[in-house]
Structures are given as C-alpha cells and as structure tokens.
Amino acid sequence: MGGAVEGPQQLRAAVRERVERGVDVIKVMGSGGVNTPGTDVARCQFTLDELRLVVDAAHAAGLPVTVHAHALAAVEQALDAGADGIEHCTCLTADGVRITDALLERLARQGTTVCPTLGKTAQAVPPPQVQTVMDRFGLSMEERQRAAARMHRAGVRLVSGADSGINAGKPHGIVPAAVAGLAAGGVPADAALATAMSLAADACGIADRKGRLRRGLDADLLVVRGDPLTDMTALADPLAVLVSGAWAHGPG
Template identity: 55%
Template sequence: MLALRIARVFDGRAVVEGAGVVFVDGGRIVGVEPSWFGIPTGVEVLDRPSGTLLPGLVDAHVHLVGDGAPGALERPGALSQDDLFSTIERSLRIQLAAGVTTVRDLGDVAWSVVDWRARRPRPDLPTVVASGPPLTSRAGYRRHMDGGASGSDELRAAVRERAERGADVVKIMAGGGMPSTPGSAVDQGRFTAEELALVVRRAHAVGLPVTAHAHALVSIRDAIAAGVDGIEHCTFLASDSVHVPEEAIAALAAQGIVVCPTLGHAPGAGPAPQLKERMYEAGPDHDALRRRVVRAHLAGVTIVSGTDGGIGPDTPHGGLPRAVMDLVSGGMAAADALASATSVAARACGLGDRKGRVRTGYDADLVVVDGDPFTDMAALARLDVTVLGGQVLSSRS
C-alpha cells in the first residue's frame, strides 16, 4: 500500500476540504482521508507538504501517430508498422511526462493506434481511447488517413467497421481544416446534415459516440442538428470572419454537446496563419479565442481540454497544462478549468466511472504538482509525482 501525504487534494471537481492523505492499493484509490489521519506501520509514504494532488490529466484530443514535426500527419502512411508503433509509444511517453494518464486519439492512419492498443498493451503508458482513422469525404480534409467514405452505404459500412475493430468513438470530419486539403475549404462543410445524422444514428445504434471536427459555422450547425455527442475546435468560422450565434451556443448547451476547443499551443504560437487571417475581424489573437470558449462555458456548454497534440510544431504532445492555463487566462475558474482536463474529460471519453476523480474505488492514476494551482496555475506544469495504475512512475527525491 502507498500513502501520499499532501497539502491539498483536488478530486476532479473541487478541493476536498481538510483532505491530506490518499491511500492507494492494487491499482485503486482505497481512501481519501484528512491530514491528521494516522498512516499504518509498513505503508510506503510519499510526503509532499506543499504539493497538490489531482487525478491524472486527460487529453481529449491527440494524434499519437504525429510526432509534432511539420507535416506530421502526412508522413505516417509511408511508415512501417514498427515505426508507427514506435511513434505512438514515444508520443505517449511525452504525454505521461506532462502528467497525462489518459488520451483520446481522434485520428490515426490505417488503424495504427487501434492495432497498437490491441497488440502491445503497455501498463506503463497512458490509457488510450481511440477512434481509428477519421471518417472523411472522398475529397475531404485528412482523406489520406484511410477513412474516406461517400454515400449512405459507405457511411453505414464505415460505422460498422469502427464497431467491429473496437474503436471507442467515431470521429467525422464535418468540414475542412487548416492547412486546407486542396478542395476542402476550412469554412465549408464536407458532409450534409442528413449524412451526419445517418452516421450519428448508426453509431448510437452500436453504442458509439460521435464527435465532429468542425471549424466552419455551417458544419457546427449541421453537427448540432445531427445530434453529435461532441464537436472538436468549434471555431465558428464564417466566410470572412468568426460569427458565434447565440442560438448555436444555446443548442450546444441544451443538447449537452461536448466542445473540445484544442487550446494549449506551444509558447509563442497561435492559430495557423491562414486561420488567424480568417479570424481577424472577430479578434486575431489567441486571447480572443480563449474568451469565446469561456463565454460558451458560462452559457452552459460543456468544455473539455485537448490539444490536437502531435500534428505540428505549434501543437506538440504534452501541451495539456498549457490548454488548462489558457482557459484560466480566458476567465474560467481554476476548478472548472482543472475539471475540463480531469473529471469532465474522463466522462467525455467514456471513462467517467473509473478515471478523472480522486475517490475510493477509482483507478489510481494520480499526479502531484509542486504548489497550489488555485493561486498559481503555472504549478500545473511543475509535475512532482506521477502514479499510473497504482505504480509510482516518477517522483522527485
């Protein structure tokens, strides 16, 4: 048994008043006790008198086949399976070094992440929730990732394949992206509202949620009408600016659609130059995006933290602490920002019954940071202790 004695405990929703000792045994949390609680003889103790204990972080949007170099998602199709698996494991180690103990991979190449998970289980690496290749139109954004489909029959078959291969979620590219694939403008939709609704119905029938990549306002509206479970990016790009209709925000909140705005760009980075230009009239800086996300949160929209990690130099793996800090910079309360990367993200990933909380019976995926993120959110980047499945993987002496 292990006991972690710390200054404060954030349980995934709030600071637990008076809690100061967390017990771990057999890969599970077996007790959350007050600071004065006696620790039995023979129990291993990690003392962190100034530390804050949190659930292991959850990055709700990554691409493990991407190595963070320019063109990271264009190259994997030419790699061998061994090389792909090595990239996936390297990406996961970087995530773990940032305190991330669970990731949701929202787009691999040729099923590489799903296959890696089945063939090379690694208890010393983060838990992986996976979509397989993103479902794209034949001429759409990221079509090279082997997820192209056209027409009702192919869309039905694509959903069925994802269920049969063991995917956890269907990722559909409802619109274009940045940089744009030729013929796939970022402010235009790639599937009709009817096609999106068909994918949602078929996925829900086999127990899979659907999350839609959507920068464009038209794609966001179609995704809402289709009843998707989540929207990635959700930038609200119109033809010449950003337009955020109140009725769209109200619908996102009312339908419980989870939005992952993919913040956490590398220091000094921001939106891609083309995207920044399109956003100019609504506010060209990253601060404007953060504030829009927080306004949506205050209107009742569920926000989870994810980074798009791995797709390029602006979005390397391991950036989740920055994504949480971005939310706080935009005006979100610290507890809500931390929840977006713990309990709320775990629930969005289908793991809310065992991850993302510090409570008895949950998986012992835990991190201790040096300091108090409620007074200094930069403490989230000062990782001190990482516990994965009850095993202490790293800790300062």
C-alpha cells in the same frame, strides 16, 4: 484509422469497419481542416442526412460521435445530427467568427461536449497554412480563449484537448497549456482543471474509473510543484504521477 469517404454506402462501411476494430469513439470531419489541403474550413464536408447516418450508425453500435467543426454551419449541422461532441467549435463564417447566444444555449441544452483545442508552446509560430486561416478570419488564440470562456459561462460542457502532434507548436504533452488557456480566457481555475479531469472522464465514458479522487475509483494522482489554482504553470512541473495505484513517475 482515418480515411476519405463519399456517399451513404461508404459512410456506413467506414463506421462498421471502425466498430469492428474496437474503437471507442467515431470522429468525423464536419468541416474542412486547417491542415488538410484542398478543404475549406468555412464549409461543411457532408450533408445533414449523411452526418445523421454516421451518428445513427455509431449510436446503434453503442459509440459516441464527435465532429470536427470549424465552420458555424458545421457546428449547427453537428447539433442537428445529434452528435455527442464537437472539436474546435470555432464557428467561422464568411464574415468571421459568429457565436450567438442562441447557439450557446443550444449547445448547453443538448449537453454537447465541446473541446476548444487550445494550447500551444510559448515559442509556437503558426505554420503558413494556419496563419492564412487566422488572417482570413481575424482569429487569434486570445480570441479563441475568450470564446471558450463565454461557452463556459453559458453552461456549455467543455473538455481540454490540444490537437497534440498536429504541428511543432502543439507537441504531445501540451494539454496543461490547453487548461491554462481556458483560465487565461476567463474560466475559473477550478473549472478549467475539471475540463482535463472529471469532465474529461465523463466525456470519455470512463467516469466509473477515472477523473476523480473517490473510493472505488482508480488511484490516479498528479502531484505538482505549486498551486494550479493560483498559477497554472504548475501543471507543467509534475513532481509525481500515480496511475492506478502505481507510481509512474516520482517517489515510487
């Protein structure tokens, strides 16, 4: 579903093709990617007019847009373009990470959903290209966790995702670690849990069916061993999973 494009005509065609394929969201690389050779995480990939074209075309088709943005300039560009969400939101500059109170206020005011993509296995060793970026900007997972907690305190809408499958340290099924990462950074446990439940359902446009225990919604339930409000590791130890009223794992 991905692809490389250049210029307004190709951007319009890319959005149109994905609409025709029935996608639920348009994701665009606003900055370079850590795992994408030949790109720069500290620079924008498109002009503001080009990014606005993507957002406007997607919105005209009834689809939300989320922007991959490591660079602060790309985060600001996504806000200027009216994107619905931002992935990573690392806010890198030539001098390191720069997250101002004014930026946080704007993220909160515009209602932009931010996915910090935390979470990794306990034994994870950053691949060489990831370590290079971390060294270049003085990044650490602990700093990213604290930055996400600062966003939460500023009223920014957070959801949990983990870039699952991008490398060996981020396998599929690592979302519990992303939630735990928010709590480790200072987000209250109940608020951290909501980023993978009700707030995630809101962001995905399925809050009329998912994300909450409420009459009339799908009967989805995760039963864990322990209390995640006091011990987030309980999320990684499920006893049973109920999906739309049917046991997918456990006592059914």
